[in-house]
Amino acid sequence: MSILCIGQAVYDITFPSEEPIVENQKYRVYDRSECMGAPAANAAYLCGLWGMDTSLIARVGDDLFGKEILRTLESVGVKTGGVRQESEQKTSISCIVVNKQNGNRTILNAPLQETEFSPNWPHDPPKVILVDGHEVKISLEALKRYPEAITLIDAGTYKPELTELFQTVDYLVCSEDFAVQYTGIELNVAEPQTLEAAFAKLAELNPHQIVVTLGENGSVFEQDGIINHVPAFPTKPVDTTGAGDIFHGAFAYGLHQGKDLKDIVVFASATAALSVERMGGQTSIPTLKEVETFL
Numbered sequence: 001m002s003i004l005c006i007g008q009a010v011y012d013i014t015f016p017s018e019e020p021i022v023e024n025q026k027y028r029v030y031d032r033s034e035c036m037g038a039p040a041a042n043a044a045y046l047c048g049l050w051g052m053d054t055s056l057i058a059r060v061g062d063d064l065f066g067k068e069i070l071r072t073l074e075s076v077g078v079k080t081g082g083v084r085q086e087s088e089q090k091t092s093i094s095c096i097v098v099n100k101q102n103g104n105r106t107i108l109n110a111p112l113q114e115t116e117f118s119p120n121w122p123h124d125p126p127k128v129i130l131v132d133g134h135e136v137k138i139s140l141e142a143l144k145r146y147p148e149a150i151t152l153i154d155a156g157t158y159k160p161e162l163t164e165l166f167q168t169v170d171y172l173v174c175s176e177d178f179a180v181q182y183t184g185i186e187l188n189v190a191e192p193q194t195l196e197a198a199f200a201k202l203a204e205l206n207p208h209q210i211v212v213t214l215g216e217n218g219s220v221f222e223q224d225g226i227i228n229h230v231p232a233f234p235t236k237p238v239d240t241t242g243a244g245d246i247f248h249g250a251f252a253y254g255l256h257q258g259k260d261l262k263d264i265v266v267f268a269s270a271t272a273a274l275s276v277e278r279m280g281g282q283t284s285i286p287t288l289k290e291v292e293t294f295l
Contacts, residue, residue, distance in 0.1 A: 002052065002053035002054060002055060002122060002124060002126045002127060002128075003044075003047045003052050003053070003054045003055075003126060003127065003128045003129075003130065003252055003253070003256055004054075004055050004056075004057070004122055004126035004128070004129045004130070004142065004146075004149075005040040005041070005043050005044040005047070005054065005055070005056050005057070005058075005129075005130045005131075005132075005249075005252070006040055006056075006057045006058070006129065006130070006131045006132070006134075006135055006138055006139050006142055007038065007039055007040030007041075007057075007058060007130075007131055007132030007133065007134040007135055007139070007154075008038035008039060008040055008041065008058060008092065008111075008132055008134040008135075009036065009038050009040065009041035009056070009058040009059070009060050009069050009083065009091075009092070010036070010037045010038035010041065010069075010091075010092040010093065010094050010109065010111075011034070011035075011036060011037065011065040011066075011068065011069060011091055011092070011093050011094070012034065012035055012036065012037035012093075012094045012096055012241065012280065012281055012282075013032065013033075013034050013093065013094070013095055013096065014032060014033045014034070014035075014096040014097075014098055014105075014239065014241065014279065014280055015027075015029045015032050015095070015096065015097050015098070016029060016031055016032070016033075016098045016100045016239070016279070017029070017097055017098065017099055017100060018100050018101075020099070021097060021106075031279075033279050033280045033283065035072070035280045035281060035282045035283040036068070036069045036072045036073070036281070036282045037094055037241070037242060037245075037281040037282060038058075038092070038094075038132070038245070039132035039134075039154045039156070039244070039245045039248060040056060040057075040058055040130065040131070040132045040134070040154075041056060041058060041069065041073065041245075041282070042242050042245035042246060042249060042281055042282050042285065043130050043132075043154070043245055043246075043248050043249030043252060044056040044073060044078045044249070045072065045073060045076055045078060045249075045282050045285060046246060046249035046250060046253070046271075046285050047078075047249055047252060047253055047256075048073065048076035048077045048078040049076045049285060049287065049288075050253055050287075050288040051288070052253060052256060053077075053079075053124075054077070054078045054079065055078070055079040055080075055081070055082055055122045055126070056073060056078055056079070056080060056082060056083055057082035057083070057119045057121075057135065057138060057142075058082070058083050058084075058134075058135070059083065059084040059085075059086055059089075059112065059114070059117070059135075060083060060084075060085055060086065060091045060092075060112075061085070061086050061087075061089050061090040061091035061092075061112060062085040062086060062087045063090055063091055065090075065091035065093060066085055066086075066091040069083075069091065070083060070085075072282065079122070081120040082119045082120045082121070082122070084117050084119065086112060086115075089112040089113060090112060091112065092109065092110060092111045092112045093109070093110050094107050094108065094109045094110075095107070095108040095109075096108075096241055098238075098239045098241065098279070100238075102237060103237025103238050103239050103240050103276055104237075104240060105239060105240055105241045107241070114134065114135060116137065117138075119138055121142075121145065125146050125148065125149065126146055126149050127149060127150065127256055128149060128150045128151075128152070128252050128255050128256045129142055129143065129146060129149045129150070129151045129152075130151075130152055130153075130154065130248060130249070130252045131143075131151070131152075131153050131154070131165060131169070132153070132154040132156075132248075133153065133154070133155065133156075133157075133159065133162050133165065136161070136162060136165065139165055140164060140165065140168070143165075143168050143169070150170055150171075150255050150256075151168070151169040151170045151171070152169055152170060152171035152172075152173050152248070152251060152252060152255065153165055153166065153169045153171070153172060153173065153174075154173060154244065154245065154248040155172060155173065155174035155175065155178045156174070156175045156177065156178060156244060157175075157177060157178060157181065158174075158177075158178045158181035158182045163205070166205050166206055167205060167206060167207075169206065169208070170208050170209060171208065171209045171210075171211065171251070171255070172202070172205070172206035172208070172209070172210045172211070173210075173211045173213070173247075173248055173251055174202075174210070174211070174212055174213070175212070175213055175244060176212060176213065176214045176215065176217075178212075179198055179202060179212045182201065182202065182205060183197070183198045183201040183202060185197050185198040185201065187212065187214065187220070189214070189217055189218070189220065189229050192227070195220055195227045195229075196227060198212070199220075199222050199227055209221075209222075209261070210222055211251075211261075211265060213244060213247060214232075215232070216232050217231075217232060218230050218231040218232040218269065219232075219265050219268075219269055221261060221262075221265055223261055223262065228262060228265075230262070230265045230266055230269055232269060232273065233269060233270055233273035233294075234273075235273045235274075235276050235277055236277055237276045237277065238276065238277050238278060238279055239276065239278065239279045239280065239284065240276050241280065241281045241284075242275060242280070242281025242282065242284060242285075243272045243275050243276050244272070245281060246271055246272050246275045246281075246284070246285055247268045247269065247271065247272040248268070249271075249285075250264075250267055250268040250271035250272070250291070251264055251265075251268040253267075254267050254268065266295070267291065267295070270291055270294050270295050271285075271286060271291050273294075274286040274290060274291060274294055
């Protein structure tokens with residue numbers, strides 16, 4: 001049994017800043033960091049690092065950044081036969097400015113264009129499939145090709161063109177931004193009626209299972225008709241880049257292990273909490289032992 005991740009792979013260049021950025025000024029950065037990034041790629045790396053038989057379907061350019069992404073994935077055993085190397089395009093790059101005072105980040109992404117291609121599918125049917133909203137046609141094909149797989153989507157932003165994906169997956173694991181964009185309701189854990197109204201609206205989009213991540217306010221999910229709140233773990237944020245990707249990767253791992261939903265959310269929250277105390281996205285992913293020790 002294995003985990004299949006489908007979506008985006010990016011090369012991240014991070015510039016930590018001691019102060020807010022002002023236009024038309026110059027800033028010197030001596031501690032920049034570089035690593036692979038993006039939801040599907042980071043999730044695949046985490047699952048590979050944690051010993052899972054993991055495959056990734058994505059696309060990169062046939063350039064130095066693309067080769068570095070492949071090297072990074074393969075270093076933890078992720079199968080990259082499904083990663084298409086685009087000879088006519090450059091690898092997607094993100095320039096990330098991190099506020100060192102609070103760990104918040106601003107991302108400028110230069111994506112490559114998605115064009116149709118037929119990927120190399122995993123040799124064995126996956127037990128879990130994670131999609132991130134990129135490579136939509138391939139994602140939908142995977143859901144039909146592997147109907148027995150447990151499926152989830154990393155839903156960071158509500159996009160109407162992804163409705164079929166949102167409706168089809170077993171687990172809609174979305175951000176607070178996504179929930180507000182779709183429902184028009186501001187979620188407040190201190191006001192249960194806002195959660196109830198938002199989940200009722202989200203259930204119209206996905207009738208299966210919904211989890212909403214709330215950043216420093218933790219996560220909420222519905223189980224057996226009850227909305228549960230899992231508080232965030234206390235952290236000293238250094239860089240929040242990739243925290244959502246890492247949460248979803250750990251969530252996919254928990255599904256593969258057959259954990260209870262609450263245990264999965266707690267486990268994923270702990271993993272994300274550890275990650276924000278380190279610089280970078282992929283480079284901040286903790287080991288499985290670190291997470292278990294933390295818990």
